[in-house]
Amino acid sequence: MTTTHDERTGTANEPEQTRDPLEDIARQLLVEIGENPDRDGLKETPARFARWWREFSQYDAGNTSTSFPISTSGQMVMVGDIRLWSLCEHHLLPFNCSVTIAYRPLGDVLGLSKFARIAHRHAHRLQVQERLVQDIADEVGAVTGSPDVAVVAQGEHLCMSMRGIRTPARMTSSVFRGVFEEYGPVRQELIAIAFPG
Ligand SMILES: Nc1nc2c(ncn2[C@@H]2O[C@H](COP(=O)(O)OP(=O)(O)OP(=O)(O)O)[C@@H](O)[C@H]2O)c(=O)[nH]1
Numbered sequence: 605m606t607t608t609h610d611e612r613t614g615t616a617n618e619p620e621q622t623r624d625p626l627e628d629i630a631r632q633l634l635v636e637i638g639e640n641p642d643r644d645g646l647k648e649t650p651a652r653f654a655r656w657w658r659e660f661s662q663y664d665a666g667n668t669s670t671s672f673p674i675s676t677s678g679q680m681v682m683v684g685d686i687r688l689w690s691l692c693e694h695h696l697l698p699f700n701c702s703v704t705i706a707y708r709p710l711g712d713v714l715g716l717s718k719f720a721r722i723a724h725r726h727a728h729r730l731q732v733q734e735r736l737v738q739d740i741a742d743e744v745g746a747v748t749g750s751p752d753v754a755v756v757a758q759g760e761h762l763c764m765s766m767r768g769i770r771t772p773a774r775m776t777s778s779v780f781r782g783v784f785e786e787y788g789p790v791r792q793e794l795i796a797i798a799f800p801g
Pocket residue numbers: 692693694731732733734761763764767768769
């Protein structure tokens with residue numbers, strides 16, 4: 605959006621809508637795949653395409669750090685089955701994930717919704733699933749100050765299901781830090797919550 609100046613009256617005109625360059629990219633894409641971008645059904649598509657990419661790439665997860673001073677005497681906190689969508693950085697196609705996050709609070713406990721906010725923040729960029737779980741674990745560790753953090757994700761990638769090998773499959777990736785590093789009851793409990801049944 606730009607504001608122009610009227611030379612005659614010396615007043616500022618109403619802001620002009622400038623076209624998002626992403627609209628031109630969408631038009632060109634439509635032409636390249638043999639479509640007519642001016643046909644009725646497609647007229648608004650470049651603008652929608654631009655809005656969706658801006659929404660994806662400029663996503664704001666909001667405040668992810670509210671915590672409360674509650675004495676938890678070493679208990680584990682696990683937030684399971686956070687559903688999210690991300691975009692594969694190789695093909696720009698979506699993948700969905702069910703993410704489970706666990707940590708052992710040191711002092712303060714993090715607000716429940718903040719785990720989903722953190723997960724969505726890192727999903728809203730071009731990703732691979734292995735890096736997604738690491739990014740989430742890094743931020744949970746940084747915000748809570750806890751060395752005991754685990755993140756497990758199970759996802760389906762459209763780049764594998766709908767194109768290429770065309771085989772739906774479940775990918776699992778995980779990060780286990782601190783107390784979760786060792787195979788034992790704590791890790792088993794996490795796995796049981798992340799993958800019920
Ligand atoms: N490890 C991992 N691989 C991914 C992820 N998302 C996509 N891929 C893979 O990235 C690879 C890219 O391989 P390339 O050979 O460069 O590309 P391609 O010819 O399109 O590969 P195909 O998908 O096998 O058709 C593929 O094997 C994808 O399945 C991810 O999150 N993690």
